[in-house]
Amino acid sequence: MSQKNSEIERLVLAVNPVVGHDLSKQTEAIESLEKYLSHTLGLPVQVGVRDSYEETLLGMEQGEIDAARLGQYAFALAQARFGARALVNAIDIAAPDDVAPAPYRSVIITRADSGITNLVELKGAEFGFVDRNSTTGYLVPTFLLEQAGLDPISDIQPHFLLSHQAVAEAVERGELLAGAVMQGEFLQYALKNPQPPLRVLATSPLLSRGPIAIRPGLPHQLEKKLLSALVQLHQANLPGATLLIPTTQRFTPANQREMTLKTVAELAGVSYGTVSRAINGRDRIAPATTARILRLVEELGYRPNANARSLHQARGDLVGLLLPTLNFPGLDNIINGLQETLGDAGMQLLICPVLQKEANLQQKNYFELLHNNRLEGLLLTQWGANSPEAQELSQSGRPTVLLEQELLTEGLKTAWNWLREQGHTTIGLVVGADSLLEPNITRHIFSQFAGPDFQFFTETNLTDADFSGQVPAAFLCTDDNAAFRLQQSLSSGTTVVGFGNSLIAQWAGIPSLSYDGEALGRAAGQRLLKILGINGQHSKSFLQFRVEENQVK
DSSP, rough: OOOOSSSOSSSSEEEESOOOOGGGOOHHHHHHHHHHHHHHHHHHHEEEEEESSHHHHHHTTTTSOOOOOOOHHHHHHHHHHOOEEEEEEEEOOOOOTTOOOOOEEEEEEEEESSSSOOOGTTTTOOOOOOOOOOOIIIHHHHHHHHOOOHHHOTTTTTEEEEHHHHHHHHHHTTTSSSEEEEHHHHHHHHSSSSSSOOOOOOOHHHOOOOEEEETTTHHHHHHHHHHHHHHHHHHHGGGGGGTSSSSSEEEEEOOOOOOOOOHHHHHTTHHHHHHHHHHHHHHHOHHHHHHHHHHHHHHHTTTOOSSSSOOOOOOEEEEEEEOOOOTTTTTHHHHHHHHHHHHTTTOOEEEEOOTTTTTHHHHHHHHHHHTSSSSSEEEEEEHHHHHHHHHHHTTOOOOOOEHHHHHHIIIHHHHHHHHTTTTTHHHHHHHHOOSOOHHHHHHHHHHHHTTTTEEEEEEGOOSHHHHOOOSSSEEEEEEHHHHHHHHHSSSSTSSSESOOOHHHHHHHHEEEEEOHHHHHHHHHHHHHHHHHHHSSSOOOOOOOOOOOOOOOO
C-alpha cells in the first residue's frame, strides 16, 4: 500500500476510470507498463483502475494512489480538495498509422433511427452520462442541454454508466434515447462498428485535455523519475502505453499554474467575460448560468487575483430572425413579443427573410453573419433548421433557438387531445401553405404522441384522391387559412380545427388552437437570452394553449 510519507515501497498508478478498460483482458498490456515504469523508477509499480473518478480521487486523497490519469474536471476537483498537481499533459502528434488525432470534446448521441433531430426533443427521455466528475461525459453535456432549454436535473432521466463505451452501447441497444460521450471514444466505437446505428445530435466546443496528476507529498526524486518515464512513454513501443494515452498523443511536462478564470470558463462552457461578470455580480446574465458558474467557482476553490482588473468582453446587440415567409398569420404578435424581451435586455431584432428566390444563398449569408459575430444569435424556424448548413451551425455551438418550439410540442398536443376528447379516432393532420410549421418535422413530432392513428397531408396534395375512400372524421390544420379553405370543400359533418384562432376562424366558426403570439415570441426570446448568458427583465413567459370552440357569426 502506498504511503503519504517521503518513503514509499511501491508506486500506484490509476488509469482513466471512464474509458472502459477491461483489465481482465489486458494482462500483457498491464505487465509491460508496470515493467517499464518499475525499471525506470527503481521500485515496484502497480497499474490499476477504480470504478469511478470519485473513487480515484478518494484514493489519491488517502495516499492509496500516487498518480492518476484524470479528466480536466476531475483534476480541477483534485486541486481544490487536496492539492493535487499536474505532472504531464497530453498533446497530439502524428500517429505511426497516420490516424488523425481525435478532437477532445463532448458529443451527445442518439440512434440513427430515433427520429430525434434536436436536443429539445429529449425532454423526459432516458439519458446516459458517464460519471458525475467526467468533463466530457457529464459536466459539458449538461451545459449543452441547458443551452437547449432543458434542465439536466428535472427534464431528463439520467443514468450514470461509468464508461463512455457503456453509454454508447446502451444507446445502440435502445435502452437509452440518448447519451453523452467523449468524441474520441465515439470515433473508436465507430471504428469497431463499421455501420454503427448512432449519430451525433450536438457537439461541444474544443476542450483542454486532463493531465496525469500526482498526490501531494510524493518524493521529489520519484516525481522527477516518473515525469521522465511518462514523457518518453510514446517512444517505448509498449502495448501498455495505450492504457494511459492513445497512439495519436504524447506526454509533455505540465506547466504548474493556479486555477484561472479561463479554466472555470472552459469547464462551464461559457466565455471568459461571462465568468467575470458572474463573479463580479454584473447583470445581463441568466440566473441559472450565474448559479452554475458560482457553484463551480466554489467547488474548485478559485480565488480571483485581487490585483487583476475584471475584463469586459465586447458584445454586439443584434439578433437575427430567419423566416421562410412573412405571411404567417399572427407573425406581427410573435415579433412584438420578441422585440419586447430582447429590447429589455438591450438587444435589437433583425428580420431576415429567406424567400423562394435564391433562398439557399440568402440563408447561407445570414449564417455567415452569425459565424463572423455580426449577429449575436439567430432565431430559426424548422424550415431553415433542416438544412445541412444549419445542422453544422448547431453542432458548432453557435447560439440558435427554434422559434416555433412550443407550437411543435405543447400546441400540437393540446389540439390532438381536444380532438380525442370530442370522440374522434380518425384524424388528418394538414400542414397549410401559410404555416410556420415545416411538414416533415411536424409529422414526426405529432406521431410521437398520436402514434399511427392519423393521416398526414400538406395542403398542396390534399385532394379527394388522397383519401382512397376513407375520409378522416376530423382534420387538424396548422393555420386558420388552410382550415377555412378545407372546411369549404368538405361535408358539414367533418370537424376542422385551425391554428392561431385568427379573425377568419372566429368569423367562420372554426374551432382553433388559441395562444398568445406575444407570449410565444417572449418565450423564444428568453430561450435565446439564456444561451447568450443575458438576464432580461422578463423572467417568465406565461404561454398557454387551448382550443376555442368558435360559433358561426
